[in-house]
Amino acid sequence: MPELPEVETTVRGLTPVLDGQRLSSVVTRRGDLRRPFPAELAQRMTGATVTGLRRRAKYGLIDTDRGDTMIFHLGMSGRWRVDPDELLTHDHLVIETDAGRRLALNDARRFGSVDLVPTVEVADWPAFRALGPEPLGPDFTAKHLEQALAGRIASIKQMLLDQRIVAGLGNIYVCEALYEARIRPSKPAGQVARVKLARLVECVHLVLNAAIEAGGSTLRDYARPDGELGYFSKQFKVYGREGLPCECGGVVARYVEGGRSTFWCPKCQK
């Protein structure tokens, strides 16, 4: 269930397997995910040595000594399986290293993507150029939000899901952060007071850091690359808790907007 904490956890899990390693084999097992795999992907990656792994928003980046960066997005259902005993139906990309390790990119719904970009052009890659600041970076501030949200009548929930405003939040952590900040998700973004925005920034940090620390959360089948499950889902205060009690004594409610569920407490989120 890849939002930022899950991608961060994934990159951290892949690093000891890939960093500094030569890739003996990179094979695609079908032609596409959301988009076609780059035609030259297997050829460019096979034989290359990984020089580093990074994360930007919900994307994972694998740099190689050939000047390429492989950029993956896990979509809704993507995950990397580490040293699988056998390949499964939805293992669409398989990487093997000289050290004998094997990774399989598994993505049943195929909303994910894999791209190959010259490392020096990564910052200018179209999908990255449009992204807002990292929510855990120095540019995600109350001032930034105030400027970005000024005059906007769309809900604060919708705006936080917009990767151009802030890059890496998804449905779960937006719900949780708005809860922690005690902000009503449907509130028009431009009408959220500055002090509330400052609190929101702190709550985004709080929620993301807790999730990363817990190793990423899990809904159905998310697994860390090393196979351990994340446990942050047990700490959700509102997400997936419709009808259950809020800590304030209220009852968690749900509404659907843009086809997506929002969970919140009408009693304590104003």
Next chain:
DNA sequence: ATGCCAACCTGACTGC
């Protein structure tokens, strides 16, 4: 420009 929504695809779960 902004806001809204359907579409992409499969699997898991619920209720009959």
Next chain:
DNA sequence: TGCAGTCAGGTTGGCA
């Protein structure tokens, strides 16, 4: 046991 209906972490393109 089976089948139909509903829902799911994200992104994008099209329409008003």
